[in-house]
Amino acid sequence: MTAELNVLGACPLDCPDTCSWVVTVRDGEAVRLRGNPDQPYTRGSLCVKVNRYVEHSKAADRILYPMRRTGPKGSGRFERVTWDEALDEIAERLTAIVAEHGGEAIWPYQGTGTLGYIQGETGQAGRRLWNALGASFHDLNICSRAGNTGLRITNGTPGGMDPETFALSRLILLWGTNTLTSGHHLWKFVQRARADGAHVVAIDPIRTRTADQCDEHLAIRPGTDAALALALLHVVLDEDAQDQDYLDRHTKGWDGFEREIRRYPPEVAEEITGIPAKDIRALGRRLAHTRPTGIRATMGLQRHRGGGTALRTIAAIAGVTGDWRHPGGGVSYSTSAHVPIQADTRPGLLPAGPVRTLTMTRLAEGLEDTADPVKCLWVYAANPMGSTSDQNRVRRGLLRDDLFTVVMEQFPTDTVDYADIVLPATMQFEHTDLHAGYGHMYLMWNEPAVPPPGECLSTTETFRRVARRLGLTDPSLYDSDLDIARELLSGGHPYLEGVTVERLRAEGWVRLNVPDPFVPFTEGFPTASGRLEFPGPGEAYVEPFTARAAGPYRLALITPASHTFLNTIFGNNPELTRRAGTPKVLVNEKDAADRGLRDGARVRVFNDNGEMAAELEISDRVAPGVVMTPKGHWPKLSPGGVNANVLVDERDADMGRGAVYHDNLVEVAPEDGAGVTASA
Ligand SMILES: Nc1nc2c(c(=O)[nH]1)N[C@H]1C(S)=C(S)[C@@H](COP(=O)(O)OP(=O)(O)OC[C@H]3O[C@@H](n4cnc5c(=O)[nH]c(N)nc54)[C@H](O)[C@@H]3O)O[C@H]1N2
Numbered sequence: 001m002t003a004e005l006n007v008l009g010a011c012p013l014d015c016p017d018t019c020s021w022v023v024t025v026r027d028g029e030a031v032r033l034r035g036n037p038d039q040p041y042t043r044g045s046l047c048v049k050v051n052r053y054v055e056h057s058k059a060a061d062r063i064l065y066p067m068r069r070t071g072p073k074g075s076g077r078f079e080r081v082t083w084d085e086a087l088d089e090i091a092e093r094l095t096a097i098v099a100e101h102g103g104e105a106i107w108p109y110q111g112t113g114t115l116g117y118i119q120g121e122t123g124q125a126g127r128r129l130w131n132a133l134g135a136s137f138h139d140l141n142i143c144s145r146a147g148n149t150g151l152r153i154t155n156g157t158p159g160g161m162d163p164e165t166f167a168l169s170r171l172i173l174l175w176g177t178n179t180l181t182s183g184h185h186l187w188k189f190v191q192r193a194r195a196d197g198a199h200v201v202a203i204d205p206i207r208t209r210t211a212d213q214c215d216e217h218l219a220i221r222p223g224t225d226a227a228l229a230l231a232l233l234h235v236v237l238d239e240d241a242q243d244q245d246y247l248d249r250h251t252k253g254w255d256g257f258e259r260e261i262r263r264y265p266p267e268v269a270e271e272i273t274g275i276p277a278k279d280i281r282a283l284g285r286r287l288a289h290t291r292p293t294g295i296r297a298t299m300g301l302q303r304h305r306g307g308g309t310a311l312r313t314i315a316a317i318a319g320v321t322g323d324w325r326h327p328g329g330g331v332s333y334s335t336s337a338h339v340p341i342q343a344d345t346r347p348g349l350l351p352a353g354p355v356r357t358l359t360m361t362r363l364a365e366g367l368e369d370t371a372d373p374v375k376c377l378w379v380y381a382a383n384p385m386g387s388t389s390d391q392n393r394v395r396r397g398l399l400r401d402d403l404f405t406v407v408m409e410q411f412p413t414d415t416v417d418y419a420d421i422v423l424p425a426t427m428q429f430e431h432t433d434l435h436a437g438y439g440h441m442y443l444m445w446n447e448p449a450v451p452p453p454g455e456c457l458s459t460t461e462t463f464r465r466v467a468r469r470l471g472l473t474d475p476s477l478y479d480s481d482l483d484i485a486r487e488l489l490s491g492g493h494p495y496l497e498g499v500t501v502e503r504l505r506a507e508g509w510v511r512l513n514v515p516d517p518f519v520p521f522t523e524g525f526p527t528a529s530g531r532l533e534f535p536g537p538g539e540a541y542v543e544p545f546t547a548r549a550a551g552p553y554r555l556a557l558i559t560p561a562s563h564t565f566l567n568t569i570f571g572n573n574p575e576l577t578r579r580a581g582t583p584k585v586l587v588n589e590k591d592a593a594d595r596g597l598r599d600g601a602r603v604r605v606f607n608d609n610g611e612m613a614a615e616l617e618i619s620d621r622v623a624p625g626v627v628m629t630p631k632g633h634w635p636k637l638s639p640g641g642v643n644a645n646v647l648v649d650e651r652d653a654d655m656g657r658g659a660v661y662h663d664n665l666v667e668v669a670p671e672d673g674a675g676v677t678a679s680a
């Protein structure tokens with residue numbers, strides 16, 4: 001019998017749950033993966049995607065060696081080179097670019113492939129090298145920034161409820177969030193509340209699998225949530241159920257906000273949101289008289305023109321009802337801001353001088369700049385060809401012959417096809433990392449379980465080698481992964497008291513040193529006034545782009561999380577792509593009939609940005625005027641070589657330059673019909 005070893009780790013993916021896991025290793029090979037049964041949030045289960053992580057880590061298409069491009073950009077033709085050859089070419093090109101154009105010509109384009117503090121996004125892995133080179137600052141705002149900004153205005157922080165406290169809620173609003181797909185471990189806590197009589201409502205333009213399981217579903221018109229929030233508060237005031245003591249002691253700007261609320265009676269909100277006034281009134285009464293009410297509002301809600309404002313105004317609800325007084329009351333978006341690990345205050349992480357900021361959601365625009373051109377695009381843990389807006393423009397940018405593109409990757413993505421140099425990257429079983437969830441209050445350790453296959457290197461090790469090849473001398477560039485972990489935990493914040501690398505390695509996970517239940521804002525809010533700050537007149541609702549559907553495109557497109565992919569990760573896994581099937585577009589029966597479209601037909605979904613091919617599914621999950629096709633399919637594995645992002649405008653949301661993935665107008669026509677659009 002060969003010995004088996006169980007190694008504690010954590011899921012690195014961009015998902016609120018950040019599961020704690022146990023990898024079983026036999027003869028130096030990972031043979032089994034399961035959720036850590038001890039961890040209070042994970043409780044022994046992973047998800048349909050990560051249940052395939054063992055096979056994914058050994059997949060035949062894994063990139064194992066450095067490669068250099070041999071065909072034209074986009075062709076995906078490469079030859080294997082040694083690490084020495086790859087590093088020599090990188091050092092030569094970077095040195096020349098910095099000498100000729102300055103460090104700001106380098107765009108370190110980091111994505112959300114891993115959220116790790118050591119290898120990934122939350123710790124800004126690579127930042128020390130980029131600072132040493134004077135590279136442009138990369139603003140990683142693609143996912144949640146608009147909502148973060150809106151919440152910061154109201155509450156002073158995007159951090160809100162501990163999701164575990166939903167077990168104590170008596171009314172739960174799942175608002176613009178698809179719990180059973182995009183972070184299903186919360187559901188256990190929802191179910192616990194339900195067992196105690198809680199009423200659960202989904203507010204979503206789509207009747208998702210989560211909405212199917214709720215007591216009630218309100219099919220809101222996309223991007224109009226702030227108007228619904230105001231109307232619900234209108235009913236709360238009609239019922240005289242506002243918490244006056246809380247308003248007096250803990251909020252600011254109530255007079256102006258109350259006047260704003262009075263402008264949105266349910267009948268007015270019905271016109272805007274499409275939800276019948278009687279349903280708004282019924283939910284408003286529940287909200288008025290049910291304490292605690294817990295609102296789970298996540299990122300889907302803010303991928304809109306008014307996305308920041310939507311979160312800002314939804315957060316104001318809890319200021320009127322006084323829900324923050326009660327465990328199980330308040331708003332939950334992300335717990336990240338509660339984690340007191342400050343990556344960018346570590347020595348060496350601050351830039352030597354001011355540098356320009358390049359914005360992740362504006363990749364196409366950034367690559368088109370000719371005045372101050374980007375000469376090196378260094379992509380890591382990102383797949384912009386699959387995940388960024390306006391795919392056709394991004395593709396044109398990546399085709400630029402004068403652009404030196406390096407991609408650190410695990411798999412041959414569409415982005416890899418445009419690289420000059422490809423560097424093979426480790427997966428989570430093969431490197432060290434420290435994680436926090438954005439949907440819970442735990443820190444997690446990921447111990448490497450197996451050696452990297454082929455010549456794969458971790459992010460940190462790759463950057464150490466690049467730094468050495470460039471002859472850089474700052475000692476912080478050469479810190480080991482454990483040095484970095486210790487620094488990250490050394491801030492001295494009371495939430496980190498007693499949390500050490502040794503303890504994390506031994507136990508796998510540690511709850512932040514906070515009370516249980518954790519109830520934020522009992523001492524006030526981290527705003528300038530110390531109070532919850534209400535939106536002022538004219539600040540509470542921003543209408544969506546799709547509200548003005550006057551041109552040739554009449555359908556509001558939503559491109560949400562797929563059940564089988566995690567962004568574009570697993571988009572090449574045979575079993576998960578089989579389950580996802582060919583890209584589909586869901587269209588309501590009425591819209592299909594108006595356009596003469598049959599169920600199962602091959603259709604084109606298009607607008608001025610481009611078009612994608614899809615299979616039409618006539619569905620009552622979408623209301624008339626709304627269509628849905630999920631994110632995550634790999635363009636090159638899809639018909640026509642594109643995915644839904646070919647339809648998405650590179651346009652800013654109201655706050656933080658957030659992306660507008662769910663706020664675009666399209667038309668749908670038969671695949672063989674030329675440019676058929678609904679006539680005015
Ligand atoms: N299986 C799976 N899980 C994932 C991901 C994935 O790709 N696949 N992605 C991960 C990532 S990166 C993130 S950021 C999170 C995102 O998790 P979610 O916040 O759940 O994100 P989305 O799927 O974009 O949107 C959620 C829901 O919001 C709805 N929605 C869209 N527009 C509106 C609106 O205007 N109003 C309302 N009320 N609802 C609206 C959509 O129809 C969708 O059902 O999930 C993570 N988890």
Ligand SMILES: Nc1nc2c(c(=O)[nH]1)N[C@H]1C(S)=C(S)[C@@H](COP(=O)(O)OP(=O)(O)OC[C@H]3O[C@@H](n4cnc5c(=O)[nH]c(N)nc54)[C@H](O)[C@@H]3O)O[C@H]1N2
Nearest residue numbers: 111112113143381382383387408425559567568569631661
């Ligand atoms: N249409 C539409 N598009 C969307 C969204 C939407 O709702 N609709 N959501 C957006 C959201 S919320 C997000 S967060 C973005 C995500 O966009 P990106 O940040 O570009 O993320 P992914 O597309 O998942 O690509 C991550 C890549 O990182 C690689 N990777 C994983 N781990 C590592 C590692 O340790 N090292 C290295 N070098 N590589 C690694 C994976 O193989 C994968 O190819 O997508 C956005 N795109």
Ligand code: SF4
Nearest residue numbers: 011015018019047050
């Ligand atoms: S993707 Fe989310 S639910 Fe799945 S294993 Fe990772 S953290 Fe857990």
Ligand SMILES: [Mo]
Nearest residue numbers: 014112143144
């Ligand atoms: Mo995200």
